[in-house]
Amino acid sequence: xxxxxxxxxxxxxxxxxxxxxxxxxxxxxxxxxxxxxxxxxxxxxxxxxxxxxxxxxxxxxxxxxxxxxxxxxxxxxxxxxxxxxxxxxxxxxxxxxxxxxxxxxxxxxxxxxxxxxxxxxxxxxxx
Numbered sequence: 001x002x003x004x005x006x007x008x009x010x011x012x013x014x015x016x017x018x019x020x021x022x023x024x025x026x027x028x029x030x031x032x033x034x035x036x037x038x039x040x041x042x043x044x045x046x047x048x049x050x051x052x053x054x055x056x057x058x059x060x061x062x063x064x065x066x067x068x069x070x071x072x073x074x075x076x077x078x079x080x081x082x083x084x085x086x087x088x089x090x091x092x093x094x095x096x097x098x099x100x101x102x103x104x105x106x107x108x109x110x111x112x113x114x115x116x117x118x119x120x121x122x123x124x125x126x127x
Contacts, residue, residue: 014039019079019088025066027051037061037096042088044076054100060091 005013020036020043027049034054036043043061045051046068055061062075079085098104 011039014041017041018085019044019076020061021045021072021076022051023069023072024048030054034096034100037092038100040089040093042079042085042092044072044079046072054096056091056095060088060095 014036017036017039018041020033020041022030022033022043022045025046025048027045029050030045033043033045033051037054037060043055045055045061045063046066047057047063048066052063055063057063062078064071064075079088
């Protein structure tokens, strides 16, 4: 472990990687995966929790069935192919920007709040 490093050094270290492998079997969403996608890293992970919200199988990474270490390894090995890895790297950054940039996330939160306000108003009318 390198100890404490600045955010800039950490991002630089991540960007110097070729791919991201997340072998966790318990995950709610996967911020490390999302950060990796924003750094242009294709991700290989088990299909657990909300990981599939960020990793699109065979587009910006691979999703293996939970606990299937052979499949996880097979998928990671596929990304040793420079052409495929470079394609997935482009797709990783593209999908992160399209689906998780600040404006998109803010719009999604606003839709959720608006829906909840509408439901709340409807319930008040009923009561």
